Amino acid sequence: MDQEILKKYSNVEECPVRNVLDRIGNKWTLLVLLVLEEEKVLRFNELHNYIVTISQKMLSVTLKSLEADGLVKRTIYPQVPPKVEYELTERAQSLLPHIHSLVDWSKDHINDIKASRKNYELVTKK
Amino acid sequence: MDQEILKKYSNVEECPVRNVLDRIGNKWTLLVLLVLEEEKVLRFNELHNYIVTISQKMLSVTLKSLEADGLVKRTIYPQVPPKVEYELTERAQSLLPHIHSLVDWSKDHINDIKASRKNYELVTKK
DNA sequence: ATTAAAACTAACTCTAAGGTTAGTATAACA
DNA sequence: TGTTATACTAACCTTAGAGTTAGTTTTAAT
Numbered sequence: 001m002d003q004e005i006l007k008k009y010s011n012v013e014e015c016p017v018r019n020v021l022d023r024i025g026n027k028w029t030l031l032v033l034l035v036l037e038e039e040k041v042l043r044f045n046e047l048h049n050y051i052v053t054i055s056q057k058m059l060s061v062t063l064k065s066l067e068a069d070g071l072v073k074r075t076i077y078p079q080v081p082p083k084v085e086y087e088l089t090e091r092a093q094s095l096l097p098h099i100h101s102l103v104d105w106s107k108d109h110i111n112d113i114k115a116s117r118k119n120y121e122l123v124t125k126k
Numbered sequence: 127m128d129q130e131i132l133k134k135y136s137n138v139e140e141c142p143v144r145n146v147l148d149r150i151g152n153k154w155t156l157l158v159l160l161v162l163e164e165e166k167v168l169r170f171n172e173l174h175n176y177i178v179t180i181s182q183k184m185l186s187v188t189l190k191s192l193e194a195d196g197l198v199k200r201t202i203y204p205q206v207p208p209k210v211e212y213e214l215t216e217r218a219q220s221l222l223p224h225i226h227s228l229v230d231w232s233k234d235h236i237n238d239i240k241a242s243r244k245n246y247e248l249v250t251k252k
Numbered sequence: 253a254t255t256a257a258a259a260c261t262a263a264c265t266c267t268a269a270g271g272t273t274a275g276t277a278t279a280a281c282a
Numbered sequence: 283t284g285t286t287a288t289a290c291t292a293a294c295c296t297t298a299g300a301g302t303t304a305g306t307t308t309t310a311a312t
Contacts, residue, residue: 207280
């Protein structure tokens with residue numbers, strides 16, 4: 001890895017990975033993606049019923065940023081009271097296998113990692 | 127995905143994915159992993175020279191958490207001035223392929239994603 | 253006339269991640 | 283004698299992500 005590439009990629013704006021991980025890495029995005037993958041199409045309040053601990057605001061923010069990135073498609077039905085449906089796009093479908101491989105790795109190693117953390121605490125005495 | 131699993135995984139402590147992504151998702155972890163993968167073994171200041179924009183504090187914090195998770199091995203040589211070397215563990219090596227698959231996906235789709243974001247801004251007029 | 257329903261938004265606060273600056277220990281070297 | 287080198291840490295400040303509460307819109311049903 002030469003210096004020029006590194007300098008470039010240390011900058012968030014220009015780093016494709018950071019650009020993507022900044023979204024996926026936040027608190028609710030991954031969960032919303034996985035629920036939509038499973039359920040195919042959901043309305044706002046249906047999603048909220050699946051993920052009960054998220055606030056309306058954060059669900060709204062998360063969906064907006066997924067929509068902005070072209071990972072979620074939002075369909076409004078002109079009714080009162082309103083009806084809005086959310087579903088994954090093809091782009092999201094192409095992302096999901098890679099996410100699942102990370103999910104699987106996490107499940108496979110979480111016990112070891114937690115054991116390491118405990119041991120580290122002991123060794124560093126705090 | 128049944129309600130019980132969802133309720134359980136909405137909780138950060140118990141969710142293996144969140145446990146791992148919370149680390150990988152932060153600002154510097156991924157970059158440190160990739161530099162160490164490339165360079166094999168590096169001292170603190172050498173790492174700092176590769177990633178010039180990171181502060182000493184954040185490099186220290188990032189390395190500590192990687193060490194705590196058993197992803198980085200830290201070797202101290204009892205010298206003055208001190209010498210400390212960092213390298214990836216096997217656990218990190220087993221993680222890296224999955225990270226690379228995400229990295230590659232990001233590179234492949236970043237242009238489309240940025241185009242989507244721009245278009246979204248236009249459509250939502252702000 | 254009042255209430256309900258759905259999908260939000262506004263305005264505010266709180267918290268933790270990240271950044272800045274200065275300082276420590278110790279021996280060797282000029 | 284004073285400076286340098288290395289790998290940090292302490293104390294402090296700033297900012298952005300996340301949470302809370304209340305309110306909006308519009309029509310239909312009671």
